[in-house]
Amino acid sequence: MQTRAAAFAREQVIPAVDGWEREARYPRAAVAGSGLTGLFCPAGAGGAGLSYPEGMAVFEELGRGDAALAFSLSMHNAVAAAVAGHAGLAERWARPLAAGEALGGFSLTEPHAGSDATAITTIAEPDGDGWRVSGRKAWVSLAGEADLFLVVCKTSEEPGHRDIAIVAVERSAPGVSFPVIYRKACADFLPIGEMELDEVPATLLAPAGQGMRAALAAIDVARCDIAAIAAGLHAEALDVAVAYTAERTAFGRPLLELQAIQFALADVATELEASRLLYRRAAERLGTPEGPVAVAHAKRFCPDAALRGAVACSEALGAYGWLLDHPLARMIALAKMLQVVDGTAEIQRLVIGRWLASR
């Protein structure tokens, strides 16, 4: 699967991403054909049944291709795995999601509630055998594109997280609309925006009392994916800079023979090694009591290191680092994105700080 992901990134993502950007079109066919849409689903549901460390190796390769596409696959794979574990939803959705014929989205953030997830107000209420959900979600990735969204919501007016549940909502259900699609610094091919839910019929995935824990467990996996994607972006930036500076000459010799350039790239390489160790260690601890803090270390460090690395690599190319012919300017924007998605560096510091206090 790692080899497949590397080939997908090299052959189908890197040469095509500029075209997707120009057309602002999500590459559904390429994603469906990637064979990377059921990574954590069991084989019985049409998935690859990977362990977390195996899956993270796939995400590092995808990060080399394009971090925004990799992020969308991270979210989709989390949804596919959750659905495969739910008897009611699995029958209809598990196989199409694992095959990439259907896409999954995860919707927690609201216009007024980002880091503070317990402040959400979207509410689900029982309706006969099912549920109806109403509210407004923000920063919905694959807005209008995903076929099934897992929506984190409240089930009462009580403050706090005890009544938080997760429901599944079909994009085509009556009452679902996407009134706002954001303009972004890059990754126009990935639609992100707001989702309006007006008494939408929904299926309960995790009931009140379990919703917050289930969401946090899914977010821990997603944070580890993001750390691995950041390492992939970081590795690709370094490869671009090494290849360029080995060819480009100044003052009679290749830039790469100048000690100032070597030292700058040496630091990028050390931070890449550190990132890989951190995300791989976190992947091994997912699902154990040490998982959340190991993931927080990786999610805190890897995107920051990738951003520092992409900036240093861009500088090694001089003016050419700024051209779109070399992907470094785009990588800088994507590394900024990775710092925020699935929880900012400050939120990771909160997790690490609480762990220190609990010791």
Ligand SMILES: Cc1cc2nc3c(=O)[nH]c(=O)nc-3n(C[C@H](O)[C@H](O)[C@H](O)COP(=O)(O)OP(=O)(O)OC[C@H]3O[C@@H](n4cnc5c(N)ncnc54)[C@H](O)[C@@H]3O)c2cc1C
């Ligand atoms: C590209 C992209 C895709 C996304 N896709 C999705 C998606 O599909 N589904 C979804 O649900 N969400 C998605 N998000 C939303 C993302 O999870 C949130 O943006 C993120 O959790 C931060 O929330 P916020 O932007 O509202 O920032 P805020 O919570 O408003 O925070 C603003 C700043 O304050 C800091 N801050 C907040 N609280 C504290 C604190 N207690 N201590 C110290 N500092 C603090 C933050 O670190 C940040 O720097 C996406 C975001 C991006 C950028």
